[in-house]
Amino acid sequence: MEIGLPTSDKMDLNMDQDCCSSNSALVNASQLSASSKDDAYRGGLLKIGTEFEPDEHAYRIYNKYAKVVGFSVRKDWLNRSKVHGLVVSRKFTCSKEGYRRKDKRDLNVKKRQKETRTGCLAHMIVTRQPDGKYRVTHFEAEHNHDNIDPNNADTQLLQRELFVDQAAKADLSSNSGTESSSTYGLMNRRIEVCQSLDYLAMDFENSLRSERVRDMKEGEAGRLLRYFHRQHIENPSFIHGIQVDIDDKVSNIFWADDKMVVDYDHFGDVVCLDTIYRTNKDLQPFVQFMGVNHHNQAIIFAAALLFDDTVESLKWLFNTFLEAMSGKKPKVILTDQDAAIAEAVNSILPETSHRICVWQMYQNVLKHLSHLVKDIESFSSDFRSCIYDSNYEEAFVHAWEGLLDKYGLQQNEWLRWMFREREKWSMVYGSNTFFLDMKGSHVVEDLSNNLRSYLNSDQDALQIFKIFERVVNEQRVKEKHANDEMTRCMPRLPGNVVLLKHASAIYTPMAFEIFQKEYEKCLNVVVSQCNENGFLLEYKVNAFGRTQKYTVTINSTDDTVVCNCMKFENVGFLCGHALKVLDDRNIKMVPFRYILKRWTKDARLGSDGAESGTGDVLIIAHRRGINGSSSCSF
Structure with missing residues (x-):
């Protein structure tokens, strides 16, 4: 039944x-x-x-x-x-x-x-x-x-029978035909613990004071909720949240599973709220919370369908996300340019740094400047270069003004507003803020585009959810393959360099690739000046043949080092300038305070309740030797 x-x-x-x-x-x-x-x-x-x-x-x-x-x-x-x-x-x-x-x-x-x-x-x-x-x-x-x-x-022998048995049970339970006489249209109500379905009691405001903005298809909510019920039986750690409007109609739906919660605990320092439906109003209003793992691969923390995206609904979304993640807030959240989102973030996540996601901003370029993107082939590359290739404020402003002059856009109102808001999206204004580097931004963008390619206006909520599940599973398979490759292989190193041996034994291959590029830059860094002020040593450095100088300050008592390029503060790796100064001080291994656990091979091992991310240095890295063994190289 x-x-x-x-x-x-x-x-x-x-x-x-x-x-x-x-x-x-x-x-x-x-x-x-x-x-x-x-x-x-x-x-x-x-x-x-x-x-x-x-x-x-x-x-x-x-x-x-x-x-x-x-x-x-x-x-x-x-x-x-x-x-x-x-x-x-x-x-x-x-x-x-x-x-x-x-x-x-x-x-x-x-x-x-x-x-x-x-x-x-x-x-x-x-x-x-x-x-x-x-x-x-x-x-x-x-x-x-x-x-x-x-x-x-899930590769353990005794786990293999789990999924088949669970699926059979889910089918039996889904036909049980229980009766109901209540709705979700009450606010601040508390459910009792349900032992048979393993629900937990929870308080939450779950009703809008207005009607939803978008309509659902007939029967869409019932099909999705039936599927959620089966998911609870198959996966007792499955989480979903429902918000209804003033007429008790489903307005917004949130979901996540246990693996997403664990992923967020390890890699939730930076979260990107992907609102891909805004680029095409014919699509279902699908939203996902995304991040980057220790292999610099995109991962998904949660998803939602927002049939009402008012400020009130967005506040509910962020509150529900925090409830699912045990109250842990991200250090940085990247979102689309939207006044309602900004108000909701400021209200629910006041301590979190709110920045405009650059690649989502580029989607707005396609909307506001579609004639240029379509008719002038060089515009897209010039715009991306302006956004990504500037390392300091003066260079960014110069590139922006050059872009406006080249394409006659000095009076474009949207671009003028964008420039006024530049501190929220331009990387040169992100000092002391940990966020994704360009490659990390691109992998998140690629995952979003991949999901978008599967979606169309004819799909209902359940179809979208199943597509989403498939994409999530694909990403998890990619991480498993990366883990297997990491276990089998060690990077091929250029000579007997102690610093690189040390880093390659600790970092994942993708993270080590980022670090190695900084090391290679360090070989071309020139020290032009060094001033001593008590315990502090101030170095002036520049890349060979370049005039742009950077200031690196190091404390001689504990070897803490800071560079004004802010590479470590932004993406979690020491820059070539800082590595040059450490080498000048005869420091041949990466100080452990500058190894973030989120970029290491041990990123998923253990958890003592401390936050992952910029403040989470590698405590267990001392277990690894600097030589390491491997069966192959790449």
């Missing part, structure tokens, strides 16, 4: 009525904080008293928990009733529980198998209750070993 969801876009969510006394705008099965995964599950989805039906559901949920935290599960003992043969109790453990049994035959074996067990005590025991449900009666979250990489957890 089909779940009794309405075919209209009224927000009557029948699927939740059995376990929720009222409804929440943010339905979140685990509200997972990657910085404290065990505590999140201990206090939420997995804890003593949590109930499952049947016992295999408990196994699936524990597997999902293991996948997120980063370990593999083994089925331990099982007790069956002698009366009816049903499972009375059973235990699931970490795969590293216990130790391998000694075998006398091993005495004659020269090369023994490596010991993989550590006597880990992490486990969960469920016991059958009189009502037929299985309750968690013992739960130990602590492990006595380093967890494996969550990215590779």
Whole structure:
């Protein structure tokens, strides 16, 4: 039997009525904080008293928990009733529980198998209750070993059966046909914990005080919500939020999964809000929160459909995003040029640096200056050069004025307004602000364009969501391939350079490529002057054959170094100017305070609750040697 969801876009969510006394705008099965995964599950989805039906559901949920935290599960003992043969109790453990049994035959074996067990005590025991449900009666979250990489957890042998079994269960549950008598049209209501669907209680304002701006197609909301329900069963950590308008019609929809939450915890220092639908009003109003991982690949933190994009709705979007990400705010958010977005960001993210995303600004160029882009081939390249190729304010202003003169645009109102707002988008005004470098901006742009190529005006919300899922999975496969390549190979180094050996052992290959370019620049940097002022040494440097000088200041007591080009502050790598000064001071390894964990091979390992990004130096880098071993080079 089909779940009794309405075919209209009224927000009557029948699927939740059995376990929720009222409804929440943010339905979140685990509200997972990657910085404290065990505590999140201990206090939420997995804890003593949590109930499952049947016992295999408990196994699936524990597997999902293991996948997120980063370990593999083994089925331990099982007790069956002698009366009816049903499972009375059973235990699931970490795969590293216990130790391998000694075998006398091993005495004659020269090369023994490596010991993989550590006597880990992490486990969960469920016991059958009189009502037929299985309750968690013992739960130990602590492990006595380093967890494996969550990215590779799905390759563990005991995880392979999870997805097929989950899919079958989802189909059964989706036909249960529960009844409902409530809507989502209430504000500040709190749902009760629903053990059967593993929802968490949450407070949130979820209703607009006006009608939505755009209409949904007939039955569109019901199909999407039915799909979300199946996602909750298949993936208990799936998160979605709903906002309705004054008529209880679905206005805005937000979603993210557990992997996105973990990604954001590691790489959420810079977030780009991609509002691609603004370039084509015929498209569905799709929005995504994006960033860049340690391989300089685009990743997606969350997505939304905004059928109402007023200031009120945008505030709801940012609030919902923060709720899903355990309240962690980005250091920088890049958005389109829009007054409503700016007001919402200032209201909800006042401490976050708000900048205009340059590549989204270029999309506005296509709209406001389409005649030039279409008719004059050189305009696009000249405009991009003006934006990306200027390293300091004087050069940028000169290039901008030259662009206006060349194409007769001195009186263009949009460009005049753009210049007044230049401090929000031009990179030369981004000192002390950590944001994406040009390549990082381009990979985000490429991902956005890739998704846009799949979208058209005939698609409904569910079709868009499935396309989005496919794109997300493609990006995750790319990261897995990059991780595999990183494990197998080390960069081919130009000679026996200690600094490069050190950096190549710590940085991911893509990050090392950025660092190596700065090192190569350093070889052509000339020191023209050095002034001493107490503990501070001030160097004047310039590239050989160039007149532009940079000031590098270093503290002789602790070797902290600052360059006025702000390369480290902007993208997280020491510039060639600073490397030249460090070399002049006979410092042959990258100081660990200047190695950001987000660019390292260990970016995803461990989490102590500290923020990733510009303030998150590599603490575990000392474990790596500077020589490293590899099976191949590139």
